[in-house]
Amino acid sequence: MRKVVLDTNVLVSGVIASGYSASILDAARREEIKLVTSVHLLEEFSEVISRRHIARKYPKAAEEAESLLDFLRAFAVLASGIPEANAISPDRDDDFVLACALEENAACVVSGDPHLLDLKVYRDIPILTPKEFVARYSIPRK
Numbered sequence: 001m002r003k004v005v006l007d008t009n010v011l012v013s014g015v016i017a018s019g020y021s022a023s024i025l026d027a028a029r030r031e032e033i034k035l036v037t038s039v040h041l042l043e044e045f046s047e048v049i050s051r052r053h054i055a056r057k058y059p060k061a062a063e064e065a066e067s068l069l070d071f072l073r074a075f076a077v078l079a080s081g082i083p084e085a086n087a088i089s090p091d092r093d094d095d096f097v098l099a100c101a102l103e104e105n106a107a108c109v110v111s112g113d114p115h116l117l118d119l120k121v122y123r124d125i126p127i128l129t130p131k132e133f134v135a136r137y138s139i140p141r142k
Helices: 008-016 020-029 039-049 052-057 059-073 092-103 114-119 130-136
Strands: 003-007 033-038 075-077 108-110 124-129
Touching: 003 008, 003 020, 003 092, 008 020, 008 052, 008 059, 020 033, 020 059, 020 130, 033 039, 033 059, 033 092, 039 059, 039 092, 052 059, 052 075, 075 092, 092 108, 092 114, 092 124, 108 130, 114 124, 124 130
Parallel strands: 003 033, 003 108, 033 075, 108 124
Antiparallel strands: none
């Protein structure tokens, strides 16, 4: 099964809106892909999704996020995700994403972050937008 690392912005987008990111999460729930994450990425997702402005704008986000966290804890591959000493991206949090992908030999990273997308490929691991991922791997749109 194809291993995929989803950046926090993709997880958040998948929880609060239908679209490409939600389609990717659905594919994971159908066991078409295997998600790779880390404690750091789970904590970052929890922190971002619980921000007050998100809770106000998306009242069901907390419930959806908890369901996703339960799924990730039960079914995702948990990598240590500890980045190398030398920063790869200008945003240090991006290095945690890349570390997970490298550690678990992921097929790709999916992100909406310009810092990561500008890299295009990291050590032979492609970095794709959610739209590119859905198109490349023929994931049904939600």
